[in-house]
Amino acid sequence: MGIIRAVNLIFDYIRHDEENNKEETNRALSGVSLDIEEGSFVAILGHNGSGKSTFAKLMNGILMPSDGTVYIADMKTNDEEHLWDVRKTAGMVFQNPDNQIIGNVVEEDVGFGPENMGVPTEEIWERVDRSLEAVGMTAYRLQSPNKLSGGQKQRVAIAGVMAMKPRCIVLDEPTAMLDPNGRAEVIKTIHELNKQEGITVLLITHYMEEVIDADRVVVMDGGQVVMDGTPKEVFSRVNELKKYRLDVPQVTELADELKQAGMDLPDGILTIEELVDELAAKLS
Amino acid sequence: MLRDITLGQYYPIDSVMHRMDPRTKLFGTMVYIVSLFIADSLLVYVAAALFLVAAIRMSKVPVKFMVRGLKSIVVLLLISVSFNLFLTPGTPIFKIGFLQMTWEGVEFAGFMAVRLIFLVLGSTILTLTTTPNHLTDGLEKSLGFLGKVGVPVHEVSMMMSIALRFIPILIEETDKIMKAQMARGADFESGNLIQKAKAMVPLLVPLFISAFRRATDLAMAMEARCYRGGDGRTKMKPLRYETRDRVAYLVCFLYLTVMIGLKIIL
Incomplete structure (x- = not known):
């Protein structure tokens, strides 16, 4: 049994009119079940409106499911009693780097989570030191967050979550507002945390390039899980992905086109190196 | 660059005054303001001036920056000085129409101006040596007792x-x-x-x-990130009094005693 378990999740956004009557319901998730193993790196892909962000917010009790249950380390998220334990266990990083940094100085922001948890002062400092080290932002610890680049801000936000010592981190499109450099920076940091600290990562994104190195890729569409497997398995189904309005990495697309033109290539080529090797083998 | 703006008027430099606990500085400023309002003779003003000069020297902030704070009160100063000059009853010096200047008026206006200037300079030291964050922390801690009567400090x-x-x-x-x-x-x-x-x-x-x-x-x-109000929260940088703060408190008390003593004697 995994650290994150979603059982038959349903979520409705309900719009109320002025008299507080239900005006309109919008089903964002309809029956999502997912079991995520501790220590794994799972990416959730989906187009706008696929329900992936809603799914992320259900993971640490920011939204409560309309029906179904989320278990984080066997605690129910809609259980008042465990709400804070759930949030301690599953940290969350949001899309907009500016709107999630609370402190006026980098190190103070990283300390915000532990402060809220009532961690003793000396231990807060230890945790802050370690977290900043882990995301490689120690050099900026005394700076104002306003002077950092987007990628750096997002790394500070990740450090802020790390300082709470969570067992898994949910990242809700952490790179959507960043430039390519910042994006690479953040993705590298997340991978390092996953490998070195053994933290379970749930990365929600719509950039294909970011999910290539994941252990598992889940594709969502219309509030349901439509594909689930290793990156190789998922990306070998190019036509299906296109149906869900998702692009495949350029190399994969090229390999797919070559294959359809009659070349004998394996399915699910994800990196340029792989394709080069395959082609070199063919030519020699 | 807009993102480089500094808030308040904090002057970043390392001095004893900068390192002092914000609560000490708040207390010191309060003592100073009180002392200015009980002052009513030349000697007492001299004592207040000495205290101010010592504080400015300790803060290592250039006097130029201190004086800048006075610009904002120039108008207020002019108005209150001229009112005091012409509207205080007493021995007249000269008279233009219904306006008469008196010796008492001159004395009163002089003290008034000095008091206002000292007041602004004294509180400027606080804002020049304390970051807005530190000031907020200090206020939260010093006003913490208000929390008991339901003020959301x-x-x-x-x-x-x-x-x-x-x-x-x-x-x-x-x-x-x-x-x-x-x-x-x-x-x-x-x-x-x-x-x-x-x-x-x-x-x-x-x-x-x-x-x-x-x-x-x-x-x-x-x-x-588990924020649920102030209860059960610990601090990463708790305010802690050091020796310098104890000394500063002592100096403030001494100063206040001297000022009250001078007022009673004179």
């Missing part, structure tokens, strides 16, 4: 520090919106006051909407 200080964090972001955003509206033909410069005020509407509406959106996001991010 922690919440107010949290709001203040969040406001400080977001001011530069919102300024930058204002700049962006302004440019976007100007690109679409908005005119913020010409016209009279009313027209200018009207021109601000297309600037303020998007700014407010975005501020509210940011607030929702921030609230969500704070909750996700």
Whole structure:
């Protein structure tokens, strides 16, 4: 049994009119079940409106499911009693780097989570030191967050979550507002945390390039899980992905086109190196 | 660069005064203000001046910066001095129409001016040597007792520090919106006051909407990081009194005693 378990999740956004009557319901998730193993790196892909962000917010009790249950380390998220334990266990990083940094100085922001948890002062400092080290932002610890680049801000936000010592981190499109450099920076940091600290990562994104190195890729569409497997398995189904309005990495697309033109290539080529090797083998 | 703006008038330099606990500085400022209001003779003012000069020297802030703070009170100063000069009854020096200047008026106006100047300089030392964050922390801790009677001290200080964090972001955003509206033909410069005020509407509406959106996001991010008010919260940088603070308290008490003593004797 995994650290994150979603059982038959349903979520409705309900719009109320002025008299507080239900005006309109919008089903964002309809029956999502997912079991995520501790220590794994799972990416959730989906187009706008696929329900992936809603799914992320259900993971640490920011939204409560309309029906179904989320278990984080066997605690129910809609259980008042465990709400804070759930949030301690599953940290969350949001899309907009500016709107999630609370402190006026980098190190103070990283300390915000532990402060809220009532961690003793000396231990807060230890945790802050370690977290900043882990995301490689120690050099900026005394700076104002306003002077950092987007990628750096997002790394500070990740450090802020790390300082709470969570067992898994949910990242809700952490790179959507960043430039390519910042994006690479953040993705590298997340991978390092996953490998070195053994933290379970749930990365929600719509950039294909970011999910290539994941252990598992889940594709969502219309509030349901439509594909689930290793990156190789998922990306070998190019036509299906296109149906869900998702692009495949350029190399994969090229390999797919070559294959359809009659070349004998394996399915699910994800990196340029792989394709080069395959082609070199063919030519020699 | 808009993002480089400094808030308040903090002067970054390392001095004893800068390293002092904000609560000590708040207390010192209060003592100083009280002492100015009980002062009524030349000797007492000299003592107050000496105390001020010592404090300025200890803060290592150039006098230039101190004096800058006085600019804002020039008008107030002129008005109160001239009122005191001409409207105090006593031995007349000369008379123009119904206005007469008296010896008592001169003395009173002089003391008044000195008192005001000292007052502003004294509180400027506090703001020049303390970062807004530190000041908020100090206020939260010193006013903590108000929490017992239901004043949300922690919440107010949290709001203040969040406001400080977001001011530069919102300024930058204002700049962006302004440019976007100007690109679409908005005119913020010409016209009279009313027209200018009207021109601000297309600037303020998007700014407010975005501020509210940011607030929702921030609230969500704070909750996700287990924020649930001030109860059970620990501090990463708790305020702690050092030897220098104890000395400063002692000096303040001594100073206040001397001032009260001088007032009683003279």
